[in-house]
Amino acid sequence: MTGPCQNFQLPAGVRDLLPGEAGARRQLEQKLMDFFQSWGYREVLTPTFEFIDTFKAGSRAEAEDSLYKFIDRYGRVLALRPEMTAPIARLAATRLGHEELPLRLCYSASVFRYEEPRANRLREFNQTGVELIGARGVAADAEIIALAVESLLEAGLKDFRLGLGQVAVTMGVLHDLELPEAKVARIKAALASKDLVALERLSEDYSLNERQRSSLQLLAGLHGGSEALDEARSYFGDTEAAAFLDELGAVWQALQAYGLEKWLFIDLSILRDFDYYTGIVFEGYVPGLGVPVCGGGRYDDLLAQFGRPCPATGFALGLERLLTALGEKFSCAGKQGYLIAGDELEILLNRARQLRRQGTRVILGQPGENQQQAEARAAAQGLTLLWLESGETICRTVC
Numbered sequence: 001m002t003g004p005c006q007n008f009q010l011p012a013g014v015r016d017l018l019p020g021e022a023g024a025r026r027q028l029e030q031k032l033m034d035f036f037q038s039w040g041y042r043e044v045l046t047p048t049f050e051f052i053d054t055f056k057a058g059s060r061a062e063a064e065d066s067l068y069k070f071i072d073r074y075g076r077v078l079a080l081r082p083e084m085t086a087p088i089a090r091l092a093a094t095r096l097g098h099e100e101l102p103l104r105l106c107y108s109a110s111v112f113r114y115e116e117p118r119a120n121r122l123r124e125f126n127q128t129g130v131e132l133i134g135a136r137g138v139a140a141d142a143e144i145i146a147l148a149v150e151s152l153l154e155a156g157l158k159d160f161r162l163g164l165g166q167v168a169v170t171m172g173v174l175h176d177l178e179l180p181e182a183k184v185a186r187i188k189a190a191l192a193s194k195d196l197v198a199l200e201r202l203s204e205d206y207s208l209n210e211r212q213r214s215s216l217q218l219l220a221g222l223h224g225g226s227e228a229l230d231e232a233r234s235y236f237g238d239t240e241a242a243a244f245l246d247e248l249g250a251v252w253q254a255l256q257a258y259g260l261e262k263w264l265f266i267d268l269s270i271l272r273d274f275d276y277y278t279g280i281v282f283e284g285y286v287p288g289l290g291v292p293v294c295g296g297g298r299y300d301d302l303l304a305q306f307g308r309p310c311p312a313t314g315f316a317l318g319l320e321r322l323l324t325a326l327g328e329k330f331s332c333a334g335k336q337g338y339l340i341a342g343d344e345l346e347i348l349l350n351r352a353r354q355l356r357r358q359g360t361r362v363i364l365g366q367p368g369e370n371q372q373q374a375e376a377r378a379a380a381q382g383l384t385l386l387w388l389e390s391g392e393t394i395c396r397t398v399c
Helices: 019-038 052-056 061-066 085-093 138-155 167-175 181-192 196-205 210-221 226-236 241-258 319-329 345-357 371-381
Strands: 049-051 069-071 077-080 103-112 124-133 161-166 264-266 280-285 294-298 312-318 337-342 361-364 384-389 392-397
Touching: 019 103, 019 124, 019 138, 019 319, 049 052, 052 061, 052 077, 052 085, 085 103, 085 124, 085 312, 124 138, 124 319, 138 161, 138 241, 138 280, 138 294, 138 312, 138 319, 161 167, 161 241, 167 181, 167 210, 167 241, 181 196, 181 210, 196 210, 210 226, 226 241, 226 264, 241 264, 241 280, 312 319, 337 345, 337 371, 345 361, 345 384, 371 384
Parallel strands: 161 264, 337 361, 337 384
Antiparallel strands: 049 077, 069 077, 103 124, 124 312, 161 280, 280 294, 294 312, 384 392
């Protein structure tokens, strides 16, 4: 005979948030959303599920395997959103198609990916981010990257770095390998993990020439400030990549003017999870976390798939990862407030109403409890005890 709760375990990759955790996430979410809006970004929210074609735009064919899919009563295939960029691109091209560009939009929403759950990777998680739609060039890229850095600082992080890459350069090197897609995917994985040993082994297995091997080693090993960018320019100076590196250099200089250079480094091995990225990309890292806390970049071709060709860039922050990185530095202590107790319920209710209308948190005492019991309960919850008796109020602060 089974117990009453034995069959109520959660599926892999999802979790409950207890009162302190839920409060901390909500507080961080609101802090970031307020910050985005101070930069002129307006909040939008798209449906939790849509027709699958929205999410297939700009993604690899194999990425469909990570979608939570289902079929409606008319036989149409729907999916839970795996990210927010494609749905907002659809929204900007359709419902907001009449608005003047550029559009500055922000969001906070749960997203869902059917992936193997592991440390700091969930199947349901919350993304908070921004999209700058209809703006191209150095100013737009610098704005988005600066906002990403400032957002991490606003959240309370101090020890982090943002890696900047240029996907056009990286994809150009991969294209020049002239390998089947499956083999390129293995090289991509080695690049993303900066596994130089695996990269060398794959180069040997695929019989790459010396120039191809050197290009891959440069992408994997390049890491630093303006000197790393100079090294890449020197190496790729006689190729089409030179113009893209000049663009990255101009953005780097703009971010120096912002005073943000100390949080930045060049990393041409960055490859984001979605194939719609076309230009500068970036990821934010915190020591010891093992996964990025934020990521984004330029995706100039995505909106054309929804009927409104225009450039765009943006980024997303992972709230759960941010809270893990912040640890005890970010806590939700909750509002200070009162526990109101006493013998006459009418007096208690009226006083509680007055305080709540002033924005104060108020909890009513238990019927029949004496003042000593109320003091103990107030102390346990960090509240100020208001003990109300007929015609008088005794206020006791219990810490």
